[in-house]
Amino acid sequence: MSAVPQFSDTANTAGQALHLLQTVFGYPAFRSQQAQIVEHVAHGGDALVLMPTGGGKSLCYQIPALIRSGVGIVVSPLIALMQDQVDALAEVGVRAAFLNSTQSFDEILAVEKKMREGELDLVYIAPERLLTQRCLELLEIVEIALFAIDEAHCVSQWGHDFRPEYIRLSLLHERFPRVPRIALTATADQQTRDEIIHRLQLGNALQFVSSFDRPNIRYQIVEKANGRKQLLDFIQAQHNGDAGIVYCLSRKKVEETADFLNEHGITALPYHAGMELTERSRNQARFLREDGIVMCATIAFGMGIDKPDVRFVAHLDLPKSIEGYYQETGRAGRDGATANAWMAYGLQDVVQQRRMIDESDANETYKRVQGVKLDAILALCETLQCRRMHILEYFGQPSAPCGNCDTCLHPPTSFDGSVAAQKILSTIYRVDQRFAAGHVIDILRGIDTERVQQWRHTQLSTFGIGAEKSEAEWRALLRQLIAQGLVTVDYDNYSALILTEQSRAVLRGELKVQLRQYKKADKAVRHKRQSAKDFAETELSSNEQALFDKLRWWRVETARTHNVPAYVIFPDATLREIARQSPATLTALRGISGVGDKKLDSYGAQLLNLIQSQMSPSST
Template identity: 75%
Template sequence: MSDHLDDQALHILQSVFGYASFRGQQADIVSQVAHGGDALVLMPTGGGKSLCYQIPALVRDGVGVVVSPLIALMQDQVDALAEVGVRAAFLNSTQTFDETLQTERALRTGNLDLVYVAPERLMTPRCLEMLEASNIALFAIDEAHCVSQWGHDFRPEYIRLSVLHERFPDVPRVALTATADPQTRAEIVHRLQLEEARQFVSSFDRPNIRYQIVEKANGRKQVLDFIQEEHPGEAGIVYCLSRKKVEETAAFLNEQGLNALPYHAGMDHAVRAANQAKFLREDGIVMVATIAFGMGIDKPDVRFVCHLDLPKSIEGYYQETGRAGRDGMPADAWMVYGLQDVVQQRRLIEESEAEANFKRIQSAKLDAMLGLCETSSCRRVRLLNYFGQEATPCGNCDTCLNPPQAFDATVQVQKLLSTIYRVDQRFGAGHVIDVLRGTESEKIKQWRHDKLSVFGVGSDTADAEWRAILRQAIALGLVAVDHDAYGSLKLTEDARPVLRGERRIELRHYQKPQRQKRQASRSRGFSEVELSGTEQAVFEKLRWWRVETARKHNVPAYVIFHDATMREIAKRQPHSIHELGTVSGVGEKKLQTYGEEIIALITSVE
């Protein structure tokens, strides 16, 4: 970066956004784009991706055009920029005709620094012609993984974005995403014609997130215990696979005294939008949602993300868990997982009308997700390896904190496979386990399965343990689940060497689900760790002031100030505008707008 642009970008970072220095690869990315070069940026959620296009847009002449699929969040992004004095607007279907005309006029006359556009709107002839008549500083393609047909969040309109390179060959483009395995990365480059772009791949590690996957017993009760024990009164997200389960889980959590809201694509649009706004703008709300909720969520103080159902892929899991702890403070990624999850996901793939190649890729992604669930080693190592990153055990996931015991399960697996074979591979998990355990049910007698040589050979092993063994056998590819109405279990070719005694099988020991034990290091608000009594009093007063201010401005509280900024104010307790201006996250516009109020508030506590 030339000295001039270097100084200009750093000055904008400090004066507008209130940060003393760039983090990680931000400076190099800003340099590349500010100089007119293309870039592909892979950076974990909360890593500061937005500054990588916002600052070059302010350094370069013209308006920065941000392509984003997140219509529901554009308003908050524009509000956040307005708070720091950046001229920003959006173009999407939520606007009135007059509002659209006003934004288009500002764009054409150069009275905007940034404009957010939904991809569907961008591809209209009217919008493309307007952009050609305007002075464009750059194109930022956010959530660029949406271009991948094999990915977890494919959006067909993203494929057409290659038109930007064809119609605006001299305008730099930066594609950004938090989630892309090597295959998806290659597809982004190919689809968006970014072959000449510099690639910036940050570490995928989020060390502040603790990963935990537990045996599913009663999922709703387990998630309730987890929230009450670990995160009472804190904001979090609970993901469910179906709309029905979302509704039922939200109702259950509310009955138990939590402040929970549902969110799924089948809800009335206005109700869904109101629930999302409430989650973003208020403290302590638990959002129960399908994966329709969350991409691009900027709320920094989400303390936990729970999964009540198995995600379809590691990319999806990583993207969803990445919504926790964006402020860098400790957060939890917690999941319950059982045999039915494996059966259900396998069935969804088999029953889909997708072509064979797509099913094969989805099966491989599910296998990788099952491998993460069933691993006896560090979950973080497994997760990062999937994205091509080497790592050492983290000491902050369940398998590091409480290492599972592995055991030679060859004999048990042989018993399981033999039983599946003896019942003619026509029955589901429950029936097979009943035969193994010697349960004399009417169904077993009806089929005369109590006369089989395998009847009762596993009577010394509990039902839940057999389910864990079966689940791992499916994950290892020894058993397949038919997509008939019964979920019949079938043997695969890989089962043969096990039955013949030619292959040894090692599995994780079944661990009975236990009630959460609250960890002192996770104490609510982290006040005991970081703030003294007086400092905590200032922090709480600042929080109430922020709630009122956000309400007046009709923006989420974190748009005013992040918790991390307020925590630093509480610790330092500045007594002058100049001192307050040295706090990270306090730029010139916010200092001018709120400085006097904050100094007066600090003084009032003393």
């Protein structure tokens, strides 16, 4: 039998929902719009839910599935994480299982039998499995409480995580018109929202859009000089010993970056689609279960990762869109403690991303949309204003400067860059728009290279007119001109720089150009930060801290015994509160957020013994 109360009707939905939240999941109250979403879906309504990573999206379908009669079907692309999701639900007494390609036929038969006999509360199914005739026929004979379509942005052809199978999920509405559906995602601009509604036939669904703000994340974008060295300095100065994720564009760069960090004493693991599945799964498991691991990965890694204590997300290459950047950085600081989103960005990033769009086999409409998304992320990198404000406004949420990102803490300066722009544009024009950035900059700086001599470019009127600036300064200025659409790159002609129609107005003096003042990349500064550990040190007394440390060691051993990540047993926030309150009875322990009935039964006595042993005189 399930440890979860089973409800046969939805007469008192609000009361049932709150009871489940408190007794099963151990939380005292709903956050944000959770209560409204739960009640709406429990009563049979469809919903589109946009809620930031760590905002509690899963409760929005888990609780309605427990209230309604039947089994909740969760469509999810996260095959590698389904076991952890099911284990986490088992820890709180929810009967859950999954169906995906990793299982044997006998394992699949066992789950299907439980579904037919009404012995499961939730089943996670990969979209590929769901769309098979066998699975659809099974669903026809099973009582279904609801369909939850997780990571719903995967339906968007314009998105960063497009899954072709998601487009076919409209059949859920066609074949099961009376079953409520809830689509959930952490990232979707208006265009993606519209596509989710259209493709999933959610025209009558209520939309619940929570604030996109993650105030505990500090955004920082630095001028790329030596990316790996800058990354190492950043980690050593601010996140030594912390868990983090480093995103790279290519598989080769992932491997090289992991090797580089390991050579410098930082435990780093690679993760990309080109690795053997067993090695990839092993590395993911280590990242989830061990402390202080840095995962170097392509964007193939991270969606659905619930690890709460990721203290930083770093990008060594420019993401393709603000949606991708926001979702990837959102994997940091899920526990609410402060975290960093750090990126190193340079001219080559702009050139590389534009080339990838232009050289793709996609149609012109797709290329145009991706070009607009790239322009948006470039604008974020080059902005003179608050980065958080820029991100939130992209998602349609007006805000004020945050005072916590790099542009707020160290405001950049801008200047009238019209003359500098004219120097660059004139040089591009005088070399007949046939040469790449390096050659153009050599001419500007008056560098008499063999190639410059070969083409007699020392005779140009622009030769040496920019000698006062370094190569890095000219690259930064050229990058901004490309970002502003004044210069493009001809990838079919050795990345030659090309003038645009708009650039001619600059050359004629009819259009002013405002540019960001170049600032040499600073060495990462070691400063006091508030990670989860720091919170414990500042909020807890010495005795409380000692108990907190003992609880964390107990959690490690318990998680190892259960073969689950440590945070599945209890998150740091719950252990910290236990250490602070030092409850002496099960009733008092039950009052702490994160301690539900099942966990109280499983671990209550052990926790009270630990607390008592720490409080006794012999332990001091």
